[in-house]
Amino acid sequence: MTTLMAILIGCLYAAAIYMMLRRSVVKLVIGLILLSNGANLLIFTAAGLQRGVPPLIDKGQQMIAGAAADPLAQALILTAIVISFGVLAFAVVLIHRACEVVQTDDMNEMKGTD
Amino acid sequence: MVMIAVLSCFVLAALAPRLHSLTGRQTGWLLALLPAAIFLYFASLIPLISSGETVRHAYQWLPSMAIQFSFLVDGLSLLFVLLISGIGFFILAYAGRYQEGHPALGRFFLFLLGFMGSMLGLVLSDNLISLFVFWELTTISSFMLIGFNHEDDDTRKKAHQGLMVTVFGGLALMTGFIMLGMAAGSFELSEILAGPSLTEHSLYLPMLGLILLGAFTKSAQTPFHFWLPNAMAAPTPVSAYLHSATMVKAGIYLLARLHPTLGGSASWLTILTLIGALTMLTGIILASRSTGIKRVLAYSTVMALGTLTMLLGLGTEKAALAAVTFLLAHALYKGALFMIAGILDHEAGVKDFRDVSGLRRLMPKTTLAAMLAALSLAGVIPLFGFIGKELLLEAVLSGSRWQLGLTIATVTANIFVVLVGALLALKPWFGKTITTPKAAHDPGPALLAGPLTLAALGLLFGLMPAIPADYLLRAAASAVYGEPVSGTLALWHGINLPLMLSVLSLSLGLLLYRFWTGWREHTIFIERLSQFGPEAGYNKLMQGLVSFSTWQTKTLQNGNLRHYLITTLATVVLLVGWAVLRLDKIALNIDFSGLQLQEVTVVGLLLITVLAAVTAKSFLVSVALIGALGFGVALIYVFFSAVDVGITQVLVETITVLLLVLVLYRLPEFRQLSSRANRARDATIALLSGGLITVLILLVTNASSMNSISSYFLEKSVSEGYGRNVVNVILVDFRALDTLGEIFVLALVAIGVYSMMHLRTGVLPVTNADKRHAVQKQREKSAKTGVKP
Amino acid sequence: MIIELLAALFLLIGCLFMLVASLGVYRMPDLLTRMHATTKSGVLGASLIMCGVMLFFGESSVTLKALAVMAFTTLTSPIAAHAIGRASYFIGVPLWKHTVKDALKDRYDPDTLVLRSPDQDADSNKKS
């Protein structure tokens, strides 16, 4: 499954990058979403995929007998998801304001500043 | 005490503007008391130094790097100190009167005193680095002085030019000093000089080259000589000070100082004598063609500097003595002559030889001083300049390798020196009286004291050469030569070759003076040549710099975000790709076993979704697809045991869609703007990057073999974190700091969005009717332009 | 054993209804007919699968949650359908060509979004 995931993640990155490279600035939004999904899945995959063993300990138990999925990677992903969500929200509003102020959505026309 | 001498200049400099507003007209004299005191103090050291002793003081600065303020008084530095403080005394007094009433006179004193302090520090420093520090300070303070009339565009340009050239050299010098320090094992000149010669050291040539670069730029050696005449943009007291005894002599001082350690090699001899001779000739020929009084003086200074360099290049005992003698003579007459040029300007309003004649009767005292100084320059007996010139010729004649060539050059130069001397000694004073812009008259003591004294000293030393020789010059020459020098100075050596050459050049020079105008007309080609000269080169370089940087900025920082992204990504692909290709074995984790149906389906559908989201023609469609993508990704998290992550993913995706929807109708629609070629290029970059990521994951998952620290959390979650949801316990306890940072990120987003939307100016169409109207207009517009909305 | 069999049955039927919903969405000719499929089959499919889960685990906590899921979908699905259906009228999504009657046509005021009843505008009723 890791191989398959690696391919999916590669595609997510590629798609994200392609969208970030568009002139139409709103496509950036899609690019950022794809990128953060890709990065989160990458952490998930790199940490090792485990089926059906959530890191939840049963009532009355002290720990999980046997294998369990990596809780740390999950915590990292949670943090990363929330951060990228926040950043995305900011970026969306920024793009909206920028289009409003600059009166264009064409990145090629936003050359007023280097 | 030495430290105090140097420091006091800076302290007084800082106080000067305030002091000036208090004491007004007499400030110049008042401030001049300081150099006078310094002069007297150092003069009191003459007996000690002339007996071969040295004085050294050291104060810690950066001991870890062996950098300290250490001061060494020996013959050479003493000679310079006396010149700096002595001439400085007159210059301050002179400037006080010359610049009287100037609104920024206080600042002028500030920089002049600052310059004096720097110069004193430079020549007194025993530590190479502290020497360099003062070196740079002279550069900066002279920049401020040269640009004193800063509202004039040309002045600013010239000041900038002088600064660039000398700082360029300064930086080379610093590197050279570092190498010298490394080679000699010390930054202390006294130790370096006491140590062995470094001509055999492996770093010798680069070190020499760099140090010479520093010295040559500062001392205006060809091809860097052009900044010096341009520095005449400075007020005359500045020129008088900088170009007689101080600033430009710093390079010479340095060469003289380092001669025992770096001198004596073939490269030293070759470079110094050739550059020196070239400079000498360039300077004096240009001087002979100039008509501006200060300009002539400036070029003749270039000549003198070249001569000194040449002498130091020869490096013989005789040359050393000749060099210090010539240096002293030059300081005296050149200081006087510059001040006289200033007097002519100040009292008669003339700046050009062609505009002046016959002032002898109107300005008798000035004439006297001028003639004494100019004749000393011309090397006329019995002035001190004559002795200097005789020694020069002697040294050249006894020189080794380039004997003949150098002699011819020196004699040629001397012919023109005589011409220049004659110009200065005769042209303004004799002949028909021309009406000058101002009613000419002798100035007061403040202006006249300097030239008269210096010129008189030239006569005195000429008549009694033993005084400077015994008390000063021999010690100085010894320091230069590295061993005690035993020569004496005398006005009369009998009829010898140097004397004959002197007479030859004197007569030819006077002849040339008669045909000065014709000479200038016949040599007009030199002017044309100058467009290929070093100054033109400098200007080209600066223009080239600006146009190159403009081009670079246009290319790199072109305002196009996509280029930035492409460059960044290309860097990623190249550097990471390179690192991957370096691997001993590229072992990828390729394994399709154990796949489950639902997993494959979800991944497959996700791939379709991603592709569709990228190719979608409408933002809305993309957003809807992103929603679907979110569910798919959540499924993956669920399939691989991440319950909390799955839930969060679903929620975040939903709220993302809500947010997008809230701004959506105010965002422009997707447009297809890029050309097919650009899209292909972008797709290539994207696929390369994506492929690289895939490879990295496969590499890492294949190589990982270590146990993760996460087993700790699984063990301790219940027993020490009191929670069964390990992920949550990590979030709120084990790694609560991450979570803390993260909600602050959210808070920042909230503030950012809040302020972005409330601190705005634009107004939106608000009703449906408005909106439709706007859309209608947009459609009409796009129909005209043929772009799909 | 019987419970498991029952659970399997529920699951299978639930999945089939899901498929029906998808087929409906895929095959039906216009938006409103497609929504018939999703609101009904989607809700039932999910609910049946939840019943299967409920039966399989047979624990009260799971039962409670599964019931909650069923309740939530039943509650939210028609509301969403309503919202979308209503919105589709604002932007004038075309109805299937075989639609026989459209009582809603032109009843929305495009600027105020007021929806008039047929009594309020006998005139426009005639037109349609």
Next chain:
Amino acid sequence: MTSRFNMRSLILSTGATLLLPLLILFSLFLLLRGHNEPGGGFIGGLVAAAAISLKLFAEDYRAARTMLRVHPLQLVGVGLVLAAGASLPALFVGESFFTAQWWTLNLPILGSLKLSTPLIFDIGVYLGVVGSVLTVVFTLAEAEHS
């Protein structure tokens, strides 16, 4: 202009009224059980934010704003103070910064209640998330009016 926004769908707004308490309760449920079962401050906060957004979508900005009473940014502030403040109690008992503190309160009716700094922290997270998301949502919705 305002009338336009009051002409919301009756079905939707009633549905929202029905769902809102459900969602809020659900979010609190997720928050409080998060330490032992899936859930926690984030997830709870996101659900609560979604709930109030539903109110906004079903009715209008003003209704949602009135329901919340305070400005969401103040909610953020309180959340942040709680979350950051949860790092401090450890200092008063001489333990390392951010060390979790657990207190068991024996209340007469409710029985023993476990209170802890991780819980306070999680509540801070909850408030911070609710406040932040709502600030963004409200700001954007409010901008529609201007």
Next chain:
Amino acid sequence: MNNIIDITLLLGFAILSLALLLALLRLLKGPTLPDRVVALELIASITIGIIGLYTILSGKDTYIDVTMVLALTAFLAAIGFARYLEKGSYRDDN
């Protein structure tokens, strides 16, 4: 006995996969935004179904929690889109 459940699950996943594919195709085809939103709604429902099946497959009941959240909040996206459309965008889809 587990066989029955296993086969059911396999069958279920296959059916739901097909359902997901069909819904996705509608999402891609549109032709109007509401059509896509409806498809998205359905995808959320199918996701609930898949997680339901997966809950049984893994035997861990905690996955049900995900479906609870999905059931309660997934429709919000549709509400959002609906509101967007009501706000009077007259943009053509596609």
Next chain:
Amino acid sequence: MNLLLSNLVLAMIWAALTDTFTGGGLFAGFILSYLVLIFVFRQHPDVRKYRLQVPRFISFMVFFTKELIMANLKVAYDVLTPTNLMKPGVIAMPLRAKTDMEITILANAISLTPGSLSLDVSTDRLVLYVHVMYLYDEQEVLSELKRLETKILRVMR
């Protein structure tokens, strides 16, 4: 509404007291407290209404579930067969339901029953616009819908 709430609270207290805070425990608690409520406050007019509402609700749920399944079978049929037979249309259904809650629940129920999907309520709340799949006879469809309305109103009022 208040009675339902107190009924629920009582059920929870029961579950808490018996330490069976589970589906079954709550259900048992609900039934028990329902019985207690209608017994203790049997004179109260609200309770009389409430007494009937619970069985009506249960019977409505049964009816509704049946309808839902029927609806699905019908959809399945439509989906799997050619679409020729369909004769969709939007009709206006006059409303007897008055309160927001009544209208909403009615609309939702209509959406989940066979062949009909509620679209919107007129602003004056007089009619509900419904999309119908088989509009062969509008009056019959309307009376069908009205029957559903009656059932719901009986539970609600």
Next chain:
Amino acid sequence: MDMTLLVALPIILPLLFGAVSLTLLKNHKAQRWLAVIGTFSILLAACALMWHCQQHGIIVLEVGSWPAPFGIVLVADLLSAIMVLLAAITGVATALYSLKTVLTRFERFGYYPLLHLLLAGVNGAFLTGDIFNLYVWFEVLLVASFALLIQGGERAQMEGAIKYVTLNLLSSALFLTAIGLLYGLVGSLNMADIAQRLTQVEDQRMVTVVAMLFLIAFSIKAAAFPLFFWLPASYHTPQVAVSAIFAGLLTKVGVYALYRVFTLIFNSEVEFTHNILLWMAVLTMLTGVLGAAAQFEVRRILSFHIISQIGYMMLGLALYTPLALIGGVFYIMHHIIVKANLFLVAGLIYRLRGSFELKRLGGLYKDHPGLAVLFLIPALSLAGVPPLSGFFAKFILIKAGVEAHAWWAVGIALLVGLLTLYSMMKIWNEVFWKAVPSPAPAIPAPGGNGLLYCITGSLAAMTIAIGLFAEPIYQLAQQAATQLLNPQLYINAVLGAD
């Protein structure tokens, strides 16, 4: 309470002040007070931390008492302590400067909370010993900088912000990717632990692969060649106080991160990694300074100079000798103060003349000699003129370069020094020496300049002091460099010696 708390204070103080400031959003008086008290308290904490660090060596705080490498650790070695102190100084200067220059309407929309949180992010990044936590603090400071950057909503700000945000988000994504891969490789997040575990990786070249990702991610943050584009696009657009704190701190966080990971973690293939760093350093210096030569607007010139100065700091790391690292650390110390100050002075120029355009400025030397001095000191220091702070910074690096026989790097470093002076003197000539261009812009002289002069004057005094009393600073840099070159010290402090 033990002294390890000191490590947390520079983070938790601004967080708390930011949070409280946010709850008092509409009370801008209270916010001003909080800004002043907050930044000064951070300064106090930073001083105490510095003192302790020098006395007791590396201080480690295990957050939540969870032992390393499992919990997050905050680690203050000397480099961190230095960075925190500099951030605190910049913070105080900016906060005070803001009191007089930031518009009230900005203050009412979260300016001060953003400032507090920016500092929290910066300090967090300097102090954390955990690679993922570093990412979190990066994001905190990044989003704070986003929000500060767009306050005002001018066209240039928007255009600049789009570029700034996009490129920085790309950098964050790369950073996250790198963390994910590193975690996958070694299964730890604690930097000391990672350093230890990496030595057990079979193919050290695999480590270098991951190192390249970190290199690029941090180089974007540090604005190194060829990844600096976001900086010139945006730094001249926000309010001056914001420009100043950005100029002083943001890129330095990237530089710090490079120093941290390329001394502690990725030190096995120095000849490869640090050679790339060397190339980047040299090209960064050169392109930055050339970029400045093409600019004719004060803040744009200064922005490009940030880039070229970053090159020097990277040079220190790239040469990777004790002296070079000393030089690098010294350079950072000097640069933060000087650069922030230059932007603040630019702000004063703007206040007096209402423009940043060279061609519209002039006459300030005559009219405001005090300001001229305040400009000249940092400007000359930036160019490396002795005896100001920049001289030793450059001198040490050049010496290190000469000792390492990195001739071309030395040559370019020198050339860049010259061109820096060229640019500074361009500003000087045009803004100060040139006569006021006619028609003179009629800007009424605003009040309250005394405080602003005091702030810039104090920073200028520090510049002079670093130059004149270089020895203690050098000692500090030396101790810091010694720690950097002996990562085992850091590892032992965090994980315990065994």
